Amino acid sequence: METLRSGKALTNSAALGCVFPWGMAIPEPDVEQADPAPAGPRRGAPVGRRIVLGMIGLGAVGVATGRWLSDGVSTVVASTAPALASVIPAAGGFRIYSVTSPHPEVAAEDYRLTVTGMVDRELSLSLADLAALPQTGMTKDFQCVTGWRVNDVPWSGVLLRDVLERAGVEEGAAALRFTSFDGVYTESLTLEQAMQPDVLVATSMFGAPIQVKHGAPVRLYVVPMYGYKSLKWLGGIEVARTVTPGYWEERGYDVDAYIGASNGRSDDPNV
Amino acid sequence: MSDDAVPPLRRFARAERWAHRSIAVLTLILMVTAALLFVPDLGNVVGNRQLVGLVHEIAGFALPIPIVLALFSRAFRDDAGRLNRFTSADWTWLRSRDRRSGRIRVGKFNAGQKLNAAFTLGAILVMLATGAMMFFSSLFTDNLRTGATFVHDWLGMAMVIVVLGHIYMAFNDATARRGMRTGEVPLDWARREHGEWADESERTSA
Numbered sequence: 001m002e003t004l005r006s007g008k009a010l011t012n013s014a015a016l017g018c019v020f021p022w023g024m025a026i027p028e029p030d031v032e033q034a035d036p037a038p039a040g041p042r043r044g045a046p047v048g049r050r051i052v053l054g055m056i057g058l059g060a061v062g063v064a065t066g067r068w069l070s071d072g073v074s075t076v077v078a079s080t081a082p083a084l085a086s087v088i089p090a091a092g093g094f095r096i097y098s099v100t101s102p103h104p105e106v107a108a109e110d111y112r113l114t115v116t117g118m119v120d121r122e123l124s125l126s127l128a129d130l131a132a133l134p135q136t137g138m139t140k141d142f143q144c145v146t147g148w149r150v151n152d153v154p155w156s157g158v159l160l161r162d163v164l165e166r167a168g169v170e171e172g173a174a175a176l177r178f179t180s181f182d183g184v185y186t187e188s189l190t191l192e193q194a195m196q197p198d199v200l201v202a203t204s205m206f207g208a209p210i211q212v213k214h215g216a217p218v219r220l221y222v223v224p225m226y227g228y229k230s231l232k233w234l235g236g237i238e239v240a241r242t243v244t245p246g247y248w249e250e251r252g253y254d255v256d257a258y259i260g261a262s263n264g265r266s267d268d269p270n271v
Numbered sequence: 272m273s274d275d276a277v278p279p280l281r282r283f284a285r286a287e288r289w290a291h292r293s294i295a296v297l298t299l300i301l302m303v304t305a306a307l308l309f310v311p312d313l314g315n316v317v318g319n320r321q322l323v324g325l326v327h328e329i330a331g332f333a334l335p336i337p338i339v340l341a342l343f344s345r346a347f348r349d350d351a352g353r354l355n356r357f358t359s360a361d362w363t364w365l366r367s368r369d370r371r372s373g374r375i376r377v378g379k380f381n382a383g384q385k386l387n388a389a390f391t392l393g394a395i396l397v398m399l400a401t402g403a404m405m406f407f408s409s410l411f412t413d414n415l416r417t418g419a420t421f422v423h424d425w426l427g428m429a430m431v432i433v434v435l436g437h438i439y440m441a442f443n444d445a446t447a448r449r450g451m452r453t454g455e456v457p458l459d460w461a462r463r464e465h466g467e468w469a470d471e472s473e474r475t476s477a
Binding site for chain 1: 312318319359386397415421422425
């Protein structure tokens, strides 16, 4: 084994030259002259270094232009091979950021949406009850705070304010607390935000019942705010005096999560 | 040297084997957690997004550590230098259909291994940089954050393919695997797969 360690003779001067074998413009001592035996490793063009530097360059270009490239990829995939979008998550479409395991599920006939707290009449609405309320549809974008956006999603359901009207909000109430029916995820809105005609208790997406991964059977859809406000698997609405920050808000995200005006982001508002 | 008592050739030093092992384990952790974060149907099984993300971040920032430590090893630096350099035999080897026959005598690493090493190092650096941009997201504009995510996603998918290819090649060569496991390979294997390196080693040990 000792005999194979042929490099002994070149010692430190050679080591200097190859401390950063991938680096740029580090002068290499003339190893060949010091000892002809290890000429092997030093022969040939430094192609490896060029590949590494090329990848760093491409990576930088990708970071600088990826915002538009990814839009392009989404558009191309959506128009040529929509099925691909669900196979390649990076090709656009929804990304599912689940905080639970697994997704909560409830049988359609067992589902109830409860409205409690500072209300005149506490409600427990079945899917049939929700379907009997005035239905509202809208086609709007879904913008995630991490940067991705799904354009022109068709939504429908009941406006939150129509639900609140049925319950009757008491004097002095100013906030809502939402919980998923598994109890894990929570969200909040001020009463004023909730009464706008762009906050939906959604029962349908893309013209079909909401899928489990999107929050079946009922979820919130808060048009002007980032996606984390649009709580999935909606189980309970509690009317309260003050806002209690929700799941992601306890983890540093803004409570008032207006798209383009919160969380340090400048996305186009969803109007 | 008589053929009935041929000593094996020293291929990888202990530092290199430990670096390889550490990088392999971290890469496995990174790929599994990436799949959970990235593929909804997989993430759904495990959930706990914040914890999975934390594991991914820790493994990601740890990935350069074995490489930096290995740089203290002469053998590692020497092999890195060999992987960097492409000889004319390497180009011929890449272009030939019979590159596996042993006709073209290459050095300690063949051109495929050199390309894999260069791609892997470049990918690690770019993934580290874009990952850090996502981690320290408040320091970057939205467009750069989206760009970093874009590069991280697509390069990550390319890495999965290359790593699977790397594992596939190793799966088909038990002797090569032994070289990485024990550090030594038989002389006849070296003559067949890395003829010039076998000659070079024999010359220097003569």
